[in-house]
Amino acid sequence: QQQVKQSPQSLIVQKGGISIINCAYENTAFDYFPWYQQFPGKGPALLIAIRPDVSEKKEGRFTISFNKSAKQFSLHIMDSQPGDSATYFCAAKGGAGSYQLTFGKGTKLSVIP
Amino acid sequence: DGGITQSPKYLFRKEGQNVTLSCEQNLNHDAMYWYRQDPGQGLRLIYYSQIVNDFQKGDIAEGYSVSREKKESFPLTVTSAQKNPTAFYLCASSSSQGLKNGYTFGSGTRLTVV
Numbered sequence: 001q002q003q004v005k006q007s008p009q010s011l012i013v014q015k016g017g018i019s020i021i022n023c024a025y026e027n028t029a030f031d032y033f034p035w036y037q038q039f040p041g042k043g044p045a046l047l048i049a050i051r052p053d054v055s056e057k058k059e060g061r062f063t064i065s066f067n068k069s070a071k072q073f074s075l076h077i078m079d080s081q082p083g084d085s086a087t088y089f090c091a092a093k094g095g096a097g098s099y100q101l102t103f104g105k106g107t108k109l110s111v112i113p
Numbered sequence: 114d115g116g117i118t119q120s121p122k123y124l125f126r127k128e129g130q131n132v133t134l135s136c137e138q139n140l141n142h143d144a145m146y147w148y149r150q151d152p153g154q155g156l157r158l159i160y161y162s163q164i165v166n167d168f169q170k171g172d173i174a175e176g177y178s179v180s181r182e183k184k185e186s187f188p189l190t191v192t193s194a195q196k197n198p199t200a201f202y203l204c205a206s207s208s209s210q211g212l213k214n215g216y217t218f219g220s221g222t223r224l225t226v227v
Contacts, residue, residue, distance in 0.1 A: 009153070034215045043117075043203050043218030044156075089156065100146075101216060105155035 003027055004092050006104025013111050019077040021088055021107045029095035035075050036089040080111045119204050119219035125227045134189045134222045136204035145187035150201040199226050
């Protein structure tokens with residue numbers, strides 16, 4: 001059972017455009033939602049994260065939007081650059097006492113010049 | 114620098130052979146994890162350990178074994194019972210003090226059956 005659904009599977013964006021990746025979850029006990037960025041041949045690295053009591057978090061060109069009622073959250077990459085080309089994973093952590101993450105299946109982003 | 118070290122970076126396994134992937138962390142994290150990554154499959158949890166001398170099966174534990182004799186180390190053995198072991202293996206760790214900094218991942222080991 002996939003607890004975190006991520007879309008799209010792949011995304012091509014023009015340089016300077018906005019990349020948007022969406023995730024949806026069912027488990028209302030999730031209380032922490034990170035995004036990871038992975039370059040080929042490397043391990044994922046934490047990019048940005050949000051807790052459900054916040055509707056938006058911005059760090060540089062990266063923004064998480066969180067809709068608790070819809071059980072959805074998304075990653076927006078503004079002014080996308082070729083260096084942003086990577087695979088992005090959303091994740092969610094179980095409630096208090098749990099520190100295990102459930103990952104989405106990933107989105108391969110290609111930013112073309 | 115604190116981090117997770119996985120070795121080797123590339124590993125080749127013959128049919129019927131057991132191989133062990135190393136994972137060492139110096140972050141003083143309590144929890145450690147092993148994931149398998151295949152194209153289009155995302156990250157699938159193999160085993161995890163929240164404390165020394167204790168570990169639990171993840172979603173795809175069959176054909177794998179682990180040990181956690183030291184806090185810093187969480188080796189993964191891919192046994193001959195794993196019929197399709199070719200994949201990219203990732204080790205991760207996290208603090209038991211919540212996920213303030215999320216998971217920290219190693220750089221991975223790419224295992225190929227020859």
